[in-house]
Amino acid sequence: MFSLILRRLGSVLLVMLVVAGLSFLIFNYLGDPVNNILGVNATIEEREELRRTLGLDQPSHIQFWHFLQRAVAGDFGISYRNRIPVIELILSRLPATVELVFCATIVALSIGIPMGVYCALRPKGLISRILQMISLVGISIPQFLIGMLLILIFSVELRWLSAFGRGEVVQLGWWSTGLLTHSGRMALIMPVITLAVFQISMIMRLVQGEMQEVMRADFIKFARARGLTDRSVHLRHALRNSLLPVVTVVGMQIGSLIAFAIVCEAVFQWPGLGLLILQAIEFADFPVMAAYLALVGFGFAMINLTVDMTYLFIDPRMRRK
């Protein structure tokens, strides 16, 4: 297991390298931040001077090399736009996204799994058909639309919830949380729903499919033959055996949500990583983009590792290897 982790960390480093390298190549096509920093009135001379200062006049492989040299020392540079060290910036935005994604995932799991179980057990019932139809809609509606719809209903018409922001947050060390204040929790509602709708639908379909498969397995038939209650057969045996692929997919989902909850965060002005990277792209804030992409690679690899560990926890057969 230890060697597994070591091997993983090796591949993590490689992934981060490749991602960061590719991002430097891409930067060439995005434009540069010079105009955003100097303003429209800067002369050609001043622009060239700033490009030299920032090293943007260098070919991208040299820029990448310099980035690597600094990154090894833990210095990802400072944001062109926010003017603070990139790491500090990313860490300050991380809690908002993690809380949002965490809550959305909890909501999605606690709604999606029961729905999936229900549909697996009564695939032909009326309620199942309705749920399946809803989930199809949930999978196909763009997040942007869900978000705007919620805002129109709950902010503009009913005026119950705030259309933007995180509400009041409380600092716990470097972590900021909205979970401890009323306005913070209220602010979570719409973004969480927006993010969760797709996840609920996806988890429901996944659980349903897997569980229907498992329900045909011999050990389920044998569990029934042993006289176990339906509840025990369905939940303790069938559901548990259906969860492995769910863990994988949900893990990957959490990863991509943390990395790319961009639409949802943009709609609700949620001050997290998604909004940060969106603004960084608009500004050509290369240090933020490079560090962010490298960290996203790192995050994904970590999540993969966690998913594997969860496998070990759920499935005893894997422990032998």
Next chain:
Amino acid sequence: MIRSLLKPLILAASIAAFGATADAKTLRFAESQDIASMDPHAGRDDFALSLLCNVYEGLVRWNADLKLEPALAESWEIISDTEWKFNLRKNVKFHNGNTFNADDVIFSYHRAGDPGSPFAGLLEPIAEITKVDDYTVIFKVKRKYALLLNDFAGWYIMDKEFQESIGAGKPLDLSSNAGGAMQTQANGTGPFKLVERQPDVKTVLAVNPDWWDERKHNLDEIVYTPIANNATRVAALLSGEVDFIRNAPPQDLARIEGTSGMKVMRGPHLRTIFYGMNQQGDTLKGSGVEGNPLKKVEVRKAIAMSIDVEGIKRSIMRGNSNPVATQLAPQMPYYDAALDVRFPYDPDGAKALLTQAGYPDGFTLPITCPAGSFINDEQICQATAGMLAKIGIKAQLNMVTPVQYDTGLPAGEFDFYMLGWAGLPTIDPYNIFSATVHSPTEKLGAWNPKGYSNARVDELIIKIGEETDQAKRQEMISEVVKTQRDEVGKIMLHQQFLTWGMTDKVNAIVPGDEYTRFWYYTMN
């Protein structure tokens, strides 16, 4: 345990939220982005300065009618062609209680003007600054210069003692890892002071009770929230969560105006929108014809005559634009109404001109268009393509992001491009000419690469920068405007309108430079 630790924090937060008294006037203001920093020297970024003007002040400032008036300087006199003496205002306090004096002006000059600072270009004409006494300074300029006061309106004075105490004696150098003290701190002399700032989340300003000027506004607090998404920002206004949004999206104006308790305030923008083009290159890449058709004035005129700018105003701008013939908006000083006469919209005449120029079958024109830099920029480019098709010119649209656009345009990568220019922060034709009309050099014509070039015009532009006599300036400015118009140096479109959405409670002013001068605002 954790609960009891948190209690004071939560309490503090709720006091911050509800502490204001019932009749306190809080203006909640949303904008599409946050300002990059509270440092007014960190970038020559009109967006940031349009908000920071409430916190910091310059020696002079623009009033509600965009006329210069004294601010931290009470008065000034021109001692010689190259020497300006400024008498500083006494009894002015920074927000932290420090007294404003000549040392702060000198400090701010060096902070903003030293090589490497983004403001070095703005303060470039200044050769030297001397302190006469605590409230008198003399600026020596390198050459005769007409626009010192205009420039000073965009250069804000900071507190020497404070800046040095927080280690922000220089504007942040992006190439080093210096920390961002100015992200969340500000100490100016302006009508409002910073009380809270979470970058990209919220900035709270409170009234400065010790402001030197007479208070005309009745605001106690300004809460500024960036909301990037247009639809969400409008929703926040409609739901009553914010009182005021600048630049309401054109498609939402009707909805805002149709909501009871809401209004849209409009005003002419100083910015005029036009197409610039490659008039220097010997060939036009991708045109499918020999040579560079855009070099011929007949071709440029034909393009100008083919664009139905009234149609664009009607169907794309929904009335919120004003067609113009020259780069000077009517609200710009030295505007000459007699010259503001457009070429007639005449596709047939345009076609005839094209034939006369040797392009009876037209050619292919690559048009580069920013997606999101100007109001309805994409739609206008698409409409233009349709109009050009009628005279046989096949437009090839190339949409780019604003940042690609801002990088590629000064680099001369585009041959035909949409551009808008407002002449900020100088608010003088010289700014427009030097950036977009003068032939490109190291210091001038940055936004005119490969573009319009006329030696006489270049010469006039330099003189316009030096001449202080208004009548002489008017004469020269009109000549530049007329020459460029007659030679079709630009294909002019229109002047944008500002459309600011707000609740009925807010009384705002809508100046052509888009600055939010909150000291003129009141709330019912």
Next chain:
Amino acid sequence: MHHAVRFCGKSVKGQIAGQGGAARMTPRNNALAVQDLSIVFDTRRGTVTAIEAVSFILGSGEVLGIVGESGAGKSLTGNALIGLLQAPGRISQGEIRLGGQRIDNVAADVQRRLRGKRIGAIFQDPLTSLDPLMTIGGQLVETIRTHLPLSAASARVRAMELLAEVGIADPGARFDQYPHQFSGGMRQRIVIALAIAAEPEVIIADEPTTALDVSIQAQILALLRGLARQRGTAIMLVTHDMGVIAEIADRVGVMYAGRLVEIGPVAEVLHSAHHPYTAGLMGLIPSLSRRVERLPQISGNMPRPGEWPGGCSFHPRCPKAGPRCTIEVPAPVAVSDSMVACHLFSGGTSVVSGDLPTKEAISTRETAS
């Protein structure tokens, strides 16, 4: 080959001797009685009969073998007995009595309580019968506590005893292991431990040794036989394998196309089969594989449900079929110690005067179309 033959001769004789030659048609204590059981499937095209009018009795301590080709309805019958018929299958007729009490028409929950408690089941593949994600101890304790009012601790003790009983060495150490940590034979022992956890009167064992190595098969069969002998558990053993039948069954029933065509003492069925189908089946044992997948000597294949011919379902393949066989379903009649459903033993295969096709024959033909 040698192995199989030896089994046939020796063990069968031994069993008959063991019962004092008392292998009879009706066992003394009826653990399970099946009367006239029919199972149909409701499909879009109509109702298809899969099991028709099957009757037999299973006595305490008896091992009843059920043989037949794949698709003859052996497993279906077994599923019906443990109440695990899956929709769209359902019992359309007949009754099942467990210790004299009807269990085919009781509420699902009552049926569920009977399963494991009074009727246990063992399935073919021990590798897939156990939940891979739960320790075998956990599965045992779970089963025990479902049926018996025991505390977790006493259930654990009981589980250990069961493991020991089915021959798992060092139950204490293996209690917390997962199924994948056991070999196939071990797993089948655990399955048996699970099946007998609540000491059921009846066990339905569906191909319990098919998936196992030959050497392991004998051990598992010995274990099952021990259950029958020592605990008096009635075992219905569904299998393809005549060798298995020969080794442990007291009586054997032969199924063909959803009907029980012959049932009788094992020695009689094996050595002097009455029904032409049984005879064909037994003819295979010494010369061919011990598995009865198909009967190549008898031309044709067994018809699937819904495609049964009228009359005796075997008649198209039967070397001795006559005109009567094509129209009349033969009713079981006593022949020697067996019951046989064949016209050869009830008046001949030519049409008997006045005998019209039975109702069942007609209805079978109609529903089959």
